[in-house]
Each structure stands twice: as C-alpha cells, then as structure tokens.
Amino acid sequence: MINKINDSLEQAVAGIHDGATVMIGGFGNAGMPAALIDALIAQGASELTIVNNNAGNGDTGLAALLKAKRVRKIICSFPRQTDSHVFDALYRAGEIELELTPQGNLAERIRAAGAGIGGFFSPTGYGTMLADGKETRLIDGRHYVLESPLHADFALIKALRGDRWGNLVYRKTARNFGPIMAMAAKCTIAQVAEVVELGQLDPETIVTPGIFVQRLVQTSQQESK
C-alpha cells in the first residue's frame, strides 16, 4: 500500500540537507506553509537557497528562517515590503545573496523545470537591467530573453486537502505557486489541513495529481485553514 502521509512535521522535513535548494510556496502569507517552515528551522539545515515570491514578512515563517541565518541565497520577485525588515537588514549587511526575477519569469522558470523544458524565450524584462548579460532573440518582430528552468531539491507547499497518494486541492488564492513548485522539486512536501480517503477528492477537480507529491503531513485546521 502506498501511503505518502507522514505522522509528524519532523518526519516530513527529514533529509533536507545543508546547501539544498528549497522552494517555498505562498504569496505573502497566503499559502505559506508555516508549519513546515518551523519544522525546517528546528531540523537545522543551513546554507539553503530559497525560492519564494517574497523574502518574508514580519518575524514568522520565511522571515524566521532568514533570521535564523539558514539562508545563503534567495530567488524571488518582490523582497521589499513594509514588514520585510529581517531580509532588509541581512541584505544591507551583505549576508544574503538576492537573485531578483520578474514574477512571471519566476513562475514560468519553475513550471519549465517541472515540465522538462531546457529554457524558454520570454518577452518580459527585455531591455531592462534584469536581462543584462542574457541571450536575446528577435522572433516574429518581437524581442525575447532566454530564461532558464528553476529546479529544486525540495518544495514546501500548503494545500487544503490531500489523500495518501498525494493528490491535492488548494484554497482560494493560497494556491498561487503550490502546483508549479510541486512539479519542479525532486521531493515535494505538502502540509494539508485535512487528509481524506482515496476517492474523496473529485478527480475532475484535483489540482495537483499525486505524481508531483512525495510527502504529506496534516496540520491543525487552525494553522492551515
């Protein structure tokens, strides 16, 4: 019997190694897998490369991982926010590397990795400083920039419901990067509010099929609405 459900958060994040590239779902706090991030902080892996849209808010979740000095580099689109003081301080002190990527290129680079695409030409960013040094091409009268796929060792994501085969459904705008990060990582770990029996998720509406998910862990409803 295949059962991808882990009994504890500790078990769910086991094996994340120093130097790993870890994708973390979420757009701001919506869809951020806070319980898995806390478990990763407790687990102790360091020198991580993190892929997320942002660079942490306030002092919890991703900001707490940064504050614990576990992150060597962050790949994101929008690090600066009113409450991104943890990242801001590390960046200004030169203690974290930033790879800034336009949000759509970030999403497509993640999707491309999951779909086995070796690179793609995007019109986004052409002629801007974020395309400096990148290969460009004129295709049918329009300028494009060559973008590379973005792979990860692990993805930590948050979903609403899952089953023991790893099928997932999400909740509202908390879906955001979850489905594509699940595709792009060698090992995807999902925290879900509810584990359901096989067959309980309508196969017509499953968003992430279980092939993209290696581990699930249930968190309290309160924590993962």
Added chain:
Amino acid sequence: MHRFSREQIAARVAQDIPEGAYVNLGIGLPTKVANYLPADKEIFLHSENGVLGMGPAPAPGDEDEDLINAGKQPVTLLAGGAYFHHADSFAMMRGGHLDICVLGAFQVSATGDLANWHTGAADAIPAVGGAMDLAIGAKQVFVMMEHQTKSGESKIVSHCSYPLTGIGCVNRIYTDLAVLDVGEHGLIVREIVDGLSFEELQKRTDAPLLHAA
C-alpha cells in the same frame, strides 16, 4: 491652476474601461480605479496572485487570509470568479489575454517606455514583482500618475532616467493635468484640465506634445 485629484484621475481612467474587459489594476494608485467602475457593467478584474472576477474589499470581520490581491489586501470573489496557479496567471498577462492594465509610474517616455519599479538609488532594495510582465503583456497599458514630481520635474520625459520596466509599452497616460496617447510620432494631447492651455501644458512636460488631429 486646477488639477485633477487622484480620485478624479481614477474616475477618468474608469470611463475608458468597457464592459467585458479583462483588466489588471496595479498596486497603489491604480487600485482606486475599481471604486469608479460602473456597477451596471460587467468588467473582469484580474489579480496576479491567481484570481479573475475579483470583487471589492470584504466587510470588516469577513476578511479571509487566503483571499487577497496583489497588494496583499483582503478582497472578495464575485459569483463566476475563478482561482488558478501562478504560471496560468502570468500566462494571462504575457500571453496577451488581458485587455487593459493600469499602472503607476516614476517616468514615461515620449515613445512609451515605462519606468516604475526601481529608483536605481544605491541603497534601494530592488523589488520588481509582476510589473515587467504586466507592462509588456496587456493589449493596452494605461499609466496614471502625477504629471510632475513634488519638486516640479516632469514625469513625462524624452528618455527615462530611471531603470526601465518595459520598452515602448505604454499606450495612454492619465495625469492630474492631461490625458495623452503615445502615438507613432509622439505624445498626442487628448484632454487638458480646465484653465490650462496647450502651451502651458507643454512647459510642464519634458517631451514634445502634439495636438490631437
């Protein structure tokens, strides 16, 4: 001299959004446009974080942390609205499926170059978000901004001095003084605020202006 208030600029932009349009309102000033969309027209609002058919802010106490807009503020979903993941959301932008996006700007050039993401200052932490995707993706890009900076410099320029967001991407500019189209031969003045002449507008604008035909 009379100037349009920010609310009046937002109301003016809203007049140019037709029923049935798929529209993305950028964060900051453009968000105000939503308040002026006529209730009797169906207009589809898109948000980069994976929602079409976005509704107004919820009543106090009805906020849902899983239902937010690009500015990470709580919103609602209209009946018929849909959620989708980030790659699909940006495919809607980059793929030319959005009819209109409305953005703020630091500067717009006479050829429609847009600078709105980074001041380029040495100590500034750069953050781009979806600005570059929106700038080149929508069928029409509207910019709304003050005509001049607080110190009186024109934000409409021959060439942008701030780092670019996109090249030749802006179609129409709405300011507190005028409405201008980016035409093949330069900036075409469509409307001027009451009491300001074309020549006076030109004096406040660092790029040559053309009369509407």
